[in-house]
Amino acid sequence: DAKTTQPPSMDCAEGRAANLPCNHSTISGNEYVYWYRQIHSQGPQYIIHGLKNNETNEMASLIITEDRKSSTLILPHATLRDTAVYYCIGDNQAGTALIFGKGTTLSVSS
Amino acid sequence: GAVVSQHPSWVICKSGTSVKIECRSLDFQATTMFWYRQFPKQSLMLMATSNEGSKATYEQGVEKDKFLINHASLTLSTLTVTSAHPEDSSFYICSALGELQRGPYGYTFGSGTRLTVV
Secondary structure (H helix, E strand, O other), X not given: OOOOEOOOEEEEEOOOOEEEEEEOOOOXXXXXXXXXXXXXXXXXXXXXXXXXXXXXXXXXXXXXXXXXXXXXXXXXXXXXXXXXXXXXEEEOOOOOOOOOOOOEEEEEEO | OOOEEEEOOEXXXXXXXXXXXXXXXXXXXXXXXXXXXXXXXXXXXXXXXXXXXXXXXXXXXXXXXXXXXXXXEOOEEEEEEOOOOHHHOEEEEEEEEEOOOOOHHHOEEOOOEEEEEO
16 A cells, blocks of 8 residues: 655644645555544544545545645635544555554644 | 444453453444554554454554454454553554445444543
């Protein structure tokens, strides 16, 4: 599975867009990029995933560069409830465990 | 959507006793379950992978005799921390994967169990 690199922390004002970057330069052609988040003392929550194309769902948008070496998770209108640790994970969908890196701690303030 | 129930959500036990944590897939059959451990301000660390009806595969450094995993049915896996010590105090999280589920939708996480050993 690809090694991912994320900034340790980011701040965002409530109502503004939060853009969380992730580098995954070693990602292979069949590996998806997944994003999960973990709110304090809870289990991880799935946000979004993508392979090559940009993706959008009700929670977020995912922008993947053309060379697939990096991606950005966008929370269009951050709220206080979005304060969490965000994990970017590469996985080849082989049914093996997801391996979590250190993630980015996003702090949303009013 | 798929739901995984983890019980108990928190437990306090005395040093030297054993504690069992249950992980149930409520609306799907989980052929594979994963157990993670998370210390304060750290990321999730994979402890072991279990497939229904077979022995669990433990990650390097995880004592299989201390952390007993049983995956006897397609909807239930248990983690027993034997002879618990204060250093075993941690947040334990399970994840379940169904046979028909692949990709991110397939990895459903429990809400975690906070274990405190006193």
